[in-house]
Amino acid sequence: MDFTSPPQSLKDNGYTMAPTDPFDSPKDEMESLVEELKKWKKRVEEAEKAKADLLLCKSSAMEECAKAEDALIKLKNLQEKQHKEAIMSRDTHEKELYVLNQENTELKRQIEKLEEDLAECSLMLSRYSQINKEVAEMKMKFTHMEDMKDNYQDMNTHCVFGVTTKIPFRLDENQVLLTFEDKEVAQRLIEIGKHTVNLDNKTADTRVMPFTLEMGIKFKLYVTISGKKINVSEVPELSIPEDWMRDKLELNFYKSEQGGGEVENVTYDKRSRTAVITFLRPGATNSFVRCTEYPFVVNGTWYSLPISPDTSVKLENFQLYCGISKKTILLEGIKEMEDDEESVQDMIEIHFQKPSNNGGEIEKIKYASKGVTWVCFEEDT
Structure with a gap:
């Protein structure tokens, strides 16, 4: 077979076959x-x-x-x-x-x-008293703690206060009040009656007079703070009988964290929402001195109850007294001066401190240069 010549039929159709190498294709x-x-x-x-x-x-x-x-x-x-x-x-x-x-x-x-x-x-x-007048301002002074008789310790606290009224005195213009340390100096000047005062190279003829104050009032106030009772307020309003409320109060204050102890009695007032707790042991209230609020639990609800010591007040030794100071004199006749009030007062004080002027040591002095001045006197204690 001739491999170099294409078939006759392909040539007749116009196709040309390229010569091929069978060993070139795999490479x-x-x-x-x-x-x-x-x-x-x-x-x-x-x-x-x-x-x-x-x-x-x-x-x-x-x-x-x-x-x-x-x-x-x-x-x-x-x-x-x-x-x-x-x-x-x-x-x-x-x-x-x-x-x-x-x-x-x-x-x-x-x-x-x-x-x-x-x-x-x-x-x-x-x-x-039967005095129909306005009571003047009072001064209250703590005097002492009082012990009970026969050394009986009731664990109550007993306080005594002295109460006196302040007595006002009207000091008019150009008047002077002088209070000496020694009452004999004041009495000697009152007996003399007239006195010449040297004021900055000037002289003033004055009158030395005693004076009478209005009547004063004094009394003693005895305050007893109980060692067994405390007052409880703002007790909650609950729909339970009063006996139940008393029982709950007793249980809450019995052997509480603040102290307390066995409760002797509970007085409960539903209307005012207050109660008085009385402990069996004297001195049981000492543990509540610094406690002003106390926890109170009812049916799982917590309340805070204000508590305070139970106190009783008694007034004794009520007296009316005449407020006359034997160490004080009233001086009139000081003329109006150009110097200021304090300077004039210092000159008067220096003058009456000298023994040569029948004076002595001055405890207090008050000079009214203009207008009216009120001075309050208190009873000597």
Whole structure:
């Protein structure tokens, strides 16, 4: 067979066949496969590199995520801490405000109690005296703690107060009040009657006179603070019988955290919402001295009850006295001067301190240069 000549039929149709080498086709195909393999190898290397880059990015992203989670946890912890601190600070302020309100309430209660005691004293004054006049300002002075007779320790606190009225005196213009340390000096000047006073190279003829003050009042106030009884107020209004309320009060005050002890009696007034707790042991109320509020629990509800010592007040030794000071003189006849009031007062004091002027040591002096001045006298104690 002739391989170099194409078939006659193909020639007739216009096709031309290129000469081929049967050994060239496998070689080209092999080279093509090698080139294709190289391309795929290169792609695999690029893919491996991309994979490595992605793994590196993933690792970096995981580290950043871990750091972000740590930061978020720290931020949450900080927020929780700040929230707790804010709550604690608010609670502290609320507690301080509550304590201040309680102290304010207690002070108001004490003021009301003192006003009631003063009103009671004024009522007793009106009963014991027939003087129809306005009572002057009173001065109350604590004198002593009183012991019971026969060394009987009843654990009550007994206080004695001396109460005296201040007696006002009207000092008119150009008058002087002089109080000496020695009453003999005052009495000697009163006996002389007239006195010439040297004031800054000037002389003033004055009159030395005794003076009489209005009548004063004095009495003793005996206050006894019970060692067995305490007063309870603001007892809650509950729909339970009064006997049950008394029992609950007794149970709450029996062997309480503040002290207390066995309760002898409970007096409860539902209308005024008050109660009086009487303990069996004398001195049991000492543990409640610094306690103004007491916890009271009823049916699982907490109440805060104001408590105070039980006191009794007695007025004795009511007296009317004449407020005359034997050490004080009234001086008239000082003429109006150009010097100021304090300078004139100093000159008068220097003059009457000299023994050569029949004077002596001065305890107090008051000079009214213009207008009217009121001076209050108190009884010497």
